[in-house]
């Protein structure tokens with residue numbers, strides 16, 4: 357399951373990244389689990405603003421699809 361990740365967005369590229377829940381609750385700056393910096397956190401990763409968005413980060417998808 358991926359419910360422990362929030363959806364982050366790289367405002368420069370529009371790409372969605374997965375952000376750990378534990379860090380999403382902290383103040384900016386945030387980083388995706390792939391290491392990319394994200395400018396905004398919005399909603400859950402397993403949703404339309406995350407992995408089901410138009411441009412989800414392939415590395416974050418792979419990292420959250422594992423065990």
Ligand SMILES: [Zn+2]
Pocket residue numbers: 372373374388389390391392413414415416
């Ligand atoms: Zn990513």
